[in-house]
Amino acid sequence: MTAEEILQRHKLKNTGCRKFILTELLRSDSALSEEEIKKPFPELFDRVTFYRTLKTLEEQHVIHRIVLHDNSVKYALNGHHSDQNPVHAHFHCGKCDEVLCLEGKSHFDAELPADFVTREVFVVVEGLCAGCNHPS
Amino acid sequence: MTAEEILQRHKLKNTGCRKFILTELLRSDSALSEEEIKKPFPELFDRVTFYRTLKTLEEQHVIHRIVLHDNSVKYALNGHHSDQNPVHAHFHCGKCDEVLCLEGKSHFDAELPADFVTREVFVVVEGLCAGCNHPS
DNA sequence: TTTACAAATGCAACAATGCTGCAAATATAG
DNA sequence: CTATATTTGCAGCATTGTTGCATTTGTAAA
Structure with missing residues (x-):
């Protein structure tokens, strides 16, 4: 599964920032913080673009946020779960x-x-x- | 159980900000955010004092933080639980x-x-x- | 291929929150 | 009452969340 395929499947435009985020998440076994996602190319996209892209991907159920007890946030790709389990x-x-x-x-x-x-x-x-x- | 009693029990100094926070939490059935605690007297204590006092009370196991999925934080008094249950x-x-x-x-x-x-x-x-x- | 438009991006800017250092005020033990 | 460690207030900085707007870009339709 590639970043482009995921975007098509969700009917989202195939933009640079989205591809970048999804590619990094696909490469990783574990959930990543915004900073961890950016790490390979910290200046590639504007801070706000990153913020808005993560928000969009979450709203469109492509990724999900994980809020840890220290208040930090990580992101992970959504699986194909039935969504029956809350x-x-x-x-x-x-x-x-x-x-x-x-x-x-x-x-x-x-x-x-x-x-x-x-x-x-x-x-x-x-x-x-x-x-x-x-x-x- | 009064705020003073709680502080004595934990061997903490009986200071204004601590008493205020504990009193507000004792008055409430539900957990409160920093803003909700402050509400009755928003300017009574400095922002930093509030921040540090909450941190101290948490470190001393007088209160605990609850981090919600929207990233907001609430505080509640610790009960007398056995602490066996993680x-x-x-x-x-x-x-x-x-x-x-x-x-x-x-x-x-x-x-x-x-x-x-x-x-x-x-x-x-x-x-x-x-x-x-x-x-x- | 070109055009047209909605969507995405970058930039400026502001708000809220987390956090530190330091000097002044204060609680409490003796 | 005094001494001392702690707490507090203030100034200030860092990080993160958020919005508005002008510009650029992806994509669907001509």
Whole structure:
């Protein structure tokens, strides 16, 4: 799957900034912050363009935001999930800062007060990844 | 439980800003943002003092931060929970913006990759509260 | 291919928030 | 009451979020 294919599939214009962001996210196993995405070419696009492009891609459900407990934000490509499951869970390694999607691998239950309705559930698991837990 | 008692219990000096923040949190059923805490007397303390006081209270485990999916932050008093349960779950009403603690009322499970370790789990349930779901 | 238009981009600018250093004020232990 | 460590207020800077507007660009239709 290429950046261009993703954009076509979502009927979005094939622009430089969009291609760049999607390409970087495709290259990465883990979710990336805005800064991490920009890293290879920090000055390639204007700050505001970057900001607006991320916003658009999120609104169009191409990518999703992950808000960590330290208030920082990372972005990841959306999978082809059914969107039936309202639980969005991610793992964040406190040492190497990597973020992993736990889609389909987690379960959450809560007893809400009467008449409360759940729309979405956002979970961030803070911990250590295998590499950081057992540094060899 | 008064603000002074809480401060004594944590061996913290009994200062104006601390008392003010704790008093406002004690008065409220739901978690409050910095702005919401300040609301009654917006100019009573300097912006930086407020910022640093919240940070201190959090570091001393008097209050905890709740980071919502829109990146905003709310604060709530810590209960007397055993701290055995690493899951911190809160409900956020997307309409009236209230935040409720779901402590002890939720359960989370995830299949992590081998050798990954969980330290803490932060959950935000986005939805509608009873009042906003069934406006009478 | 050219044209036309909506959309995307870059730039300027401002708001909100996070954060640090330092001097003055203050809480509390003795 | 005094001494001292802590807290506070102020000035100021960094980062991030956001908007308006003029210019450029992608794409669909002529």
